[in-house]
Amino acid sequence: MQLLDTATVAPEHRVDAFRAAFDQASVPCRIEHLGPDARVYSRMHLWHFGQANLFTTDASGFRLVRTPRHVRMESPPVVALAVQTSGVGRFRQFGAEALVPPSRLMLSDLTAPYEFSWADSGGSRAFQIPYDRLALPRDAVRRAAPRLPASPLHDLVRDHLVRLAAGADGFSTDAGATALGTATTELVRALLVSAAGDERLAREVREETLLTRVLAWCRRHLTDPGLDPERIAAAHNVSLRQLYKVCADAGMSLEQWLIAERLERARTELLSPRRRNRTVAAVARDCGFSDPSHFTRRFRQAYGLTPREWRESSRRGR
Structure with missing residues (x-):
């Protein structure tokens, strides 16, 4: 669903339209535009996948500031995992600051203050998940945030989000949209546990998300004629028997899929x-x-x- 396209808005109303659209899609924060109001532009979209959603922004330079006052306002506890698609973002939360180049993932804990900005122009695709659906302790989520690039799941989850955004109009209206949101949440959960380095949680999540990770990995390798169950099992460090069992439990044939x-x-x-x-x-x-x-x-x-x-x-x- 398109929230905003400033090409259809008079220049003098674009700043207000930008803020109204952002308020509709995310949590309360302060928005500062980094340039003349007359040059503000943006396209924003929001799609729902069950209780999670995908929020995309392509815009001129701006800064978001979520202060302690904003945090005290009533808003749902949410975590946002975003991939920077263009421009270079600058993110600060929990006393750490980082640059977010294109193709890099960034995690925002929206229950706490943070700042995010990009100069000139940029783009972002953010998957927003309620904390209760993520089902992870907050300390594990916050521990994972600065370590995402080190996880072997980083590129898998990034590519999934990019593909989800590219086809969101069709995916969001499909009968499987809620299931797709659940699967995406499971991938994000696996990434965070991997990055956090919590072995106890990692064992639990590896078992719970095996099928989701397998299917996402297979989609990335579909063009390989040598892709078969043996190779898939080896890539995920499981036995062929375990791979077939998790597929059978889900009522599916891996080869036919x-x-x-x-x-x-x-x-x-x-x-x-x-x-x-x-x-x-x-x-x-x-x-x-x-x-x-x-x-x-x-x-x-x-x-x-x-x-x-x-x-x-x-x-x-x-």
Whole structure:
């Protein structure tokens, strides 16, 4: 859902519109614009995924200041994990200050004072989770915050948030939106426990979030034709038996899930302008299918058309 696009707002009203949109999406804070009011611009979106939400901002330079007075105002206890998509952020909380370059994750505990800013222009994608849904002690969350880049889960969670934001319009209206929010929360939880270095919590969370981490990892490696259960189990330091058990407990077949995900990617890629000159066989290979005839057979079973028929029918419909 779009909260704000200052291109549709008169210049003299943009500062007020920015503040009103931010108040709607997040907790109370003070907003200072780093430049003339006439040059303020912003696009903000907010999508709900169950009790969590995704809040995106692309804007001219500004500073957010959440003071002790703001903290005392009534607002839900929330943690925000954000990925900086452009510009360089500057974040300060709990006496520590850090620069947040593009592609870096940043954790904000919104139950405490903090400051965040970027100069000139920037972009951020923030997943906001109620503390009770995160189900972690606050000291563990705060201990993890400055250590996120050191976690081996950093890039996995970052890529997931970027992909979530890119498809948020469709994801948020899908029947699985709440489940997707739960899965994203589990990934964030696993990242924080990993960064905090709490081995007791780590064991619990590794077991609870194994399937979520496996599926997110597999999506990143779908194009690899060598992706199979043995490799997946090895990448997550579990036995093949344990991997199959966690999938069976969730009522799913890992092999069939991999095929379905690859087919869906191929269906999208066949319509991409970037793939216009790629043959069907080449698109199949790009999506992890080593056998074009097997790909065509499975595609027709799934969608009722061959890949070529799907591409041609979509072109006729334009």
